[in-house]
Amino acid sequence: MFANFPGFLRFLVRRERMTSVIWLAAMSISAVVIASLFPGILPTEEAMQGMALTLNSPAMVAMMGPVYGLDALNPAIVMAEECLIWFGIASIIMNVFFINRHTRVDEELGRDEMLAALPTGRMTGATAAITGALALNIAISLLTFLLLSIFGIEGVTLSGSFVYAFSIGMTGFVFAAATLLFAQLFSTARGVTGAAFAFMGLSYIIRAYGDMSNSSVSLISPMGLGLKVEAFYSDRVWPIIILFIEGLVISAIALAICSVRDVGAGIIPAGKGKSHASRFLKSPLGLAWRLTRGGTIGWAIGMVAIGLSYGSVIGELETFVQGNDTIRMMLEGRGGASSLAEGYLAMLAAIMSLIAAIPLVLTVNRLHGEEKRGRMEQISALSIPRDRLLVAFTILAVIQAFAMPVLYVLGLYAAVGNTGILPFGMIMQASLAYIPALLLMVGLAVVLSGYAPKFISLIWAVFAFSFFTFYFGRLTELPEWVSHISPFDNIPQIPVEEFSAVPLVILCVIAAATFVAGFAGYKKRDLL
Template identity: 30%
Template sequence: MMGGNLTGTVRLTRLALRRDRIQLPLWILGTTVLSSTSYTAVREQFPTEADRVTALRTAVDAPAILMLRNAPTGTSDGDMMAFQILAFLAVLAGFMSTLAVVRHTRQNEETGRSELIGSMVVGRHASLTAAMIVTAGANLVLAALLALALIGNGLPAAGSVAFGLGVGAAGLTFAAIAAVAAQVSQGARAANGIAAAAIGAAYLVRGLGDAFGEVQPDGYTMTSAWPSWLSPIGWTTLVQPFAGNRWAVLVLPAVFFAALLGTAFALADRRDIGMGMLAARPGPARAAAGLLSPLGLAWRLQRGTLFGWAVAIGLFGVTIGSLAGTVEDAFAGNEGAARTIRELGGGGALSDAFFTAMLAMVGAMAAGYVVQAMLRLRSEEAGGRVEPVLATATGRLRWLGGHLVVAAFGAVALLLLAGVSAGLVAGLGNGDLGDRLVDLGAAALVQAAPALIMIGYVVLLFGLAPRLTVALAWLGYAVSLVFGQLGELLNLPQAVRDVSPFSHVPALPSADVTATPLVLLGVVAVALGAAGLILFRRRDLAL
């Protein structure tokens, strides 16, 4: 029976490898290069033991830094590199894996490929098995290349292997989560959304575990708190490559992977192709008047995604606002930690620098929202739902423009929500409500510029290469974050950092706003979007 369920797996695996011959190598090589670049940056930025101890003492006193990095475990080259970038590499492996699994399972069903494949001699589990084989292979290759790259740089072999396996284990864990999401949801976009939310939640839980960890007697290493043990990304950092090399921790992702994969196969036996375990609710018998316009239709399709992001960003704004009264006191006796916060936030008063750094994170979240929102264009086209709309009096530009307006409005609304919620809580606590609302609201709104750039970028991809839009959109977003948010850490040349739109946002409220960068970013966003609109008008629809 099991053999029949797996009939055709080998051929489907070869097909999946052919489809991913560009995407997966880019993810794997990019992640490997990033790790090697981080190692070089660590050697240059922290050449002496004293430099490293000072940096780590600063970090353990700054929860915001630990949320972005992870708990430090030592001062060797490997320890410092793991502290700087290990959690972020686990996130990249997670996105690589979830996108691949959904692409070869739920997306095939959504586009009708699974029905064509199912008309041949193919077992019920063949498609999911092929997707997991390809994804598992990609993570094994990634783990091996990471280990070899680090060994080639002179790091200990055991720690290098532990580093690579930790990242690969995170990728496999999220692949299994995506496999379950593909069975539960009724569309590729929803499955990707569930998987992305799982990655974000895992990163946040890991960050809380590290931020509230216990500082060791030496004053610069930490033991993570219990929340880290609840996170797949936390499992990666708890392996402690180059410090403890705790191989037993890898049992956790292995057991989790096996359990979720078994769940995915069990769910696959209980649903029809094209359907999800959570059935879509039927709509009302009569459509609302707003659905008569492309803008109204786009809003109806996008509002669930926007509300979900609004809850997360609103809570984040309240959290950073509640810390306003403690920032000055927390770093009053630690000039090193204060200096780090000022460097992250562009200088100025300590509290202003803190808000600048935190709102930059909100800007990255808003850019992630617009990428997800604009990718609805591709899912609508691939699902064959655009043709009936365009068969009416609705033109292509009006249809695409509706989604563009909703995404841009959503980004601005999310940023304003973050700024106002942070300003409201901070102002009520410090007695300067009016000033905080204005300052933090403006500081949040300037973060809209990178989000608008990402909208233009996705529109350009949609018009130029529709079948590669999803992969290249997320890849471009990841590259922008690495160059913009980690460029200084990785000691990248300024010319490379300038490629990212996040590098050109004014550091409000720490510094005065300058109009020139914002105007230039706006011009670039308009140019990218206009080019994409023109290309979309001239190409055929592609499934």
């Protein structure tokens, strides 16, 4: 059953030497960097109390988990309350993809068949995958633990670092095991990812419910259990041990199924699709929509959810900002807001429009992905103009540029609506003012697709720069012309600043020019 396990494991390590090392470094280093920032963000007792109060509001508990240690607050406790869940989620995502890529993805592409034709046991592949995941989780936990404990960050203890780091790793391990189980049940890689993330969503919701009602329901959810370590305060080890045992039990069940099933088959059969294309699908726009549909719907739901969650904290702003000059400076921005809520709105509108740019760029760049995989050759051989599919993806991105801001405005207003702090018209104006910047981002992606497909990822550099100028431009005095390179920086920050149509019109004109130029370039260049 386990024949050739060492060979398989070596092969897995060889395949993983890039991806996993990047995850390992990214997870542990960012955990430490973020932890080291907290003493600076929370310099005084009042600041910590204010932050803890904000975190203790129902909406924040639902989002990030329970608050503890109010009697002995230090920056490390607040950091763990605010960050552990996000590292847990990152770890879960890593584990889901890790297991899927070594099980069902291989099986779906028929690579597994060649390995299965070698003298390997029926459970060797699955066992190697879960062993590799466990090793990676332990490596991440150990490195995070070591790095956290050596820098002498205020409030960070040895035992606290240990439970913090291993909570991340073992929460991930449970989801690795669950993904291994789903890989036995579902016969497509997409089905496995879908089921794994649905399980993550479910355990997040159970945890949110349990944490809000302060009940033990949270313990059912692996994510809730992981937060029960109360890092840097109680430093409990038992949640980590239970998570580890849960992971082992689920893995054992998955392996038992694996040993008796056919390669390539799942327990739950793949659903049948339609045998005919709908009228809409038969057009380039229809094809483009089908290819991006799932992602777009996901992002749309995400926009509403982010709007809701940002909106829900608006009532606690005053307490939050008390004694915290860094955040006050960020909120008040350049103009100096008449109220904190208005400053908050101006900042939110900027952040949200930056986030909204991601799905737009992904949509335009999808064409490049199709080209790289050689699927555009068949489309290009049909009797449609060359640029038609690029136009189709662009149309979808433009529609999203209008829809995404509206969606988060609705989410935001749903959360703050009856408080009367911010009128709907003001939220709408502040947010929709960014649409020209979004259009320009689409345009830049189109130009890159048209002229320099090899450098298509430059659009993410523009994105990162915009983020940088937004975040740090307010704290460190950047020269104005530098930050104006960012499309987002040219938008009037309503309601802190006055509305002015001129920059919006200019941005729209530039965006239109980039569309035209991009399409023309795409018509002329070689396909990849």
